[in-house]
Amino acid sequence: MRKLRCHVSPLVLALVSMPTVVLVVVLLAPAPAAGQAFWPKETPKLPMARTWIAQKATLPPYTPPRTPDGVPDLQGVWSGAGGDNNSVLEEHEYIDVTTPAQESFVSDPRDGKVPYTPWALAKRKEILAGLARGWPGESGERLFTSPGSFCLNAAPVFSFDAQEIVQKPGAVIMLSDDAYRVIPTDGRPAISQNAKLWFGNSRGRWEGNTLVVEVTSLNGRAWFDSTGQFYSENTRMVERWTRVDANTIDYEVTIEDPTIYTRPWKISFPKRRAGTGPRDAPRGTSVTTALPPATNDPHANELWETACYEGNTESVDSIHAIGFNWFTGVTPPK
């Protein structure tokens, strides 16, 4: 399943010149992107951090196989977070067909809320009210739309999506259909904190069975989800990737930023080896899943060029025309 990157449907693109406010509001209701699932209203609340933490506590100890270089073998194709992916980070009830009820991604604090400072919480609420998605509590103002709508990939959201992990001596490489990460594990120092990147600068090390990745130099311009959950240029992330059985990686990221959060907090969910997800998990239907599987297609497992490149041209134009601002990050008070 792909993460919901674009909340403006292709239909908007053709009709965006129509001036009616009502029409724009209706059309801005998220329409499923390619591969995006539709979820019926009666879908049980989708599991995320809370269910995973409980499940993880029951797992027997596991020692992962090693690569020829003697480090834990994380290689293979791994699913994303599942459910409606990172559409909405915190726990929520059913919102619309692409946003079913789902637990929070946040495993710590236990209430599943991002522990913003009062200043940051006010900023976050301002962004939320100005999303113009047709959701309750909106101001009608069009403030910002998710930077993910422009297909700008960033940490940690890349890790929420499916990817293939390839290991080479001194590096772990993560590959998706439209982006990549190369994480050196050779002990080299990070780039200067004066250099800022969408993905930040990743440095990995092995601690027992776990790949620990420190991410610094983040540019603070991306969101954790599509509803304005933000971080800043001061944010530091520490990811922990641990095989907990043959077909599951426990993914955990700790996010620290005293300028906008009252305490470090964590996101956690399992990543399943492609094709091995729990069979009884609730599933949405999409154009892709509704079709019978192509049994003899030699291209079935290939990653083909996505439209999520080149600034995703059409959605850029329409989002600009509708009047959203360009999100350039937050400036926390000193």
Next chain:
Amino acid sequence: MRRWFVGFVFGLAAICTLTPTPGLGQTAATTPYTPPRTRDGHPDMQGIWQALSTAAWDLEDHQASLGVPAGHGVVDGGTIPYLPSALARKKENFDKRATLDPVTKCYLPGVPRITYMPHPFQIVQQADKVTILYEYASAVRYIYMNGVPHPRGPIEWWMGDSRGRWEGNTLVVDVVHFNDRTWFDRAGNFHSDALHVVERYTPTSPYHLLYDVTIEDPKVFARPWKMSMPLYRRQERNSELLEYQCHAYLLEQEWNNPASTFFEKR
């Protein structure tokens, strides 16, 4: 399917009939270089590479202009063999290159241009595919090596569909299914959606790859033509791919500028 098949036959013909390029470039070794092997037994060309030519500005010999270094061309024979009917378009492209070059709009540069953009790229080899990670636009390109043929067209991709094979120490990549929206360089050298590219990556030392490309496009060129340049392994101890998210800069620059015509003109 038919177009691909025709292109494939033309491509084979081009490979078979054109004289093999002898000792191209400054890096051709006098004694053949034997590269190390991957665990799968293929030539190991993994690592971070970059072109140092001026091909991204102009594939042919050119003088300097503002922001553009002078340079020797990389085209075999010096001149791209346009069909007479295509030359006017090339000239118009050149005259309006500051605004018409698709790269100024941050579209993916296509193949082979992305190879000689002034940004590093990293080659990652696995048994079933060779993956190229480009710093430019964080683009990722999968070259399937498992013998599965190109998918049936018509398909129009910015980067085309890449299928590779090993010929001795050379990685040979056949690329079809392009759109007609990319250029080969800033000078307006262009192609149609009938473009067929064959790339050949040959290690000539631990620090050099020879990059030979055959271009075929019967709608635009009178005959297949070739370009060739060395690719250099980045030697910096802390060498790694960083980011050039081109459209992020462009969008930020244009978004809140009321005088911008960027969004109307795209």
